[in-house]
Amino acid sequence: MPHWIHIVWRSAAALAVMFLMTRLLGKKQLSQLNFFHYIVGITLGEVAGFISLEVESHFMLGVAAILVWTLIPLGMEKLSLKSKLVRDWFDGKGTVLIKDGKVLEDNLKKSMFTSDELLEELRKKNAFRVADVEFAVLETDGNVSVMMTKENQPLTPKSLGIRVPNEQEPQTVIMDGEMMDEPLATAGFSRGWLGTELEKLGVAIENVYLAQVDGYGQLTVDLYDDQIKVPEPSQREVLWATLRKCEADLELFALATDQNKPRKLYESCVKRMQGVIEEIEPYLKR
Template sequence: MPEYLEVAARSSFILLSLFFITKLLGKKQLSKLSFFEYITGITVGSIAGTLSMDLGLPLSEGLMSILLWFSFPLLFSFISLKSSRFRRFAEGKPSVFIKDGQIDEKALRKEKYSVDELLEQLRKKDVFRAADVEFATLDTNGDLSVMLKKEKQPLVKEDMLAVFQRATPPQAVIIDGKIDEAALKAVGFDKPWLLKELLKRKLDFEAVFLAQADSEGNLTLDLFNWTNTQQN
């Protein structure tokens, strides 16, 4: 077989293999890459390019190397779904950059973020004064989430009916059926309050996939699928 045909055949086979492997990784990896996934993608691309052009390299060994490099993100994703502790270790926690209009310089230095970069990200969200921000956090995927102070938020119907209160971000007080007492404390409540609220709904905390609460006592629940089936 002529070399150019062999290169074309190897390239086509490698492209199809990469396509199916990428499908296995899921849409999450396609939308936002972690640092580890970014390095993996660069390495796999380099291996694939070398396999396509270097006819002296065995195709089977190259594909085995690609599969091994792809297996680690899959393994990390699987363990992260099963363990919230490992998920926090692997992905980290959001960093609070602004709280009650005050910039946390230590958090900026820790994340290697300059004030100019922070202001630029705020402007992209149509926020031009840091003092107008109630909370701004750098999420684990690198996005900046911003909550404006109550008086700076657009007026909604509830504002006409309710007494003015300072806005606070909701906290995930239950994740994967496990209570986070630190998150409860952050919104001013404790475990007995949460259990009482769940009892009103005839629920056990182990049946809750995700529960979020704020300092005003608003509690939203998302149950495990098997719980929804039992209730129906």
């Protein structure tokens, strides 16, 4: 067998083995690369390259080495799930670099982190002044997590005392011009409803590249032809305006009547309508 064919099939087999072993290690190997994962990743890559090119060596010996370098980290991961001591030993602990707005120089030196590196990491988090940072910690994967002081944190509805409902996951109901039945059913709608909504927008399904339904039943579409303008969904705005009009009409009826009993009835309806509007306002005015 020619050497190049030998190398091709060994490389393909090594790639398949590496893929299986990486799937076995899980996504943490990709997302949280600490010291231990870094060593394991480099070694697995070296072994895979070795068994691909060293045609004189036995292929299964390399596979055995990859298997060992996979099973040991996998065992350590399982053990770390049950023991904080093992977890701290392998993953390490985060190091506090800034506390109460003060830089902890000793911790910087222990982490071999310079002032320039600290400022660079803070700038990545849009913190250009150390005085604006309340707390910063060097994580085990090398990233710096930053918490700004209270006055420098962005406003949220909760900080303003505004109650808002939880956002539901949008469902993609059309992809590449094809209806997606499962997401459509998850959103609680049918193909007939989707066809009606597309007719309202004046577009055909074959012209739709992507369409999504949000938690409020509003359909947004993206067309293949970007020159065509699609109207923005306005169901919530129309419903809000209709409710306010009903409230205004009831108040007008109460003012227009001279009879005491109908006036009280209208005023009672106005209060009930105001309660309904106040209750659903967070859902409509977003």
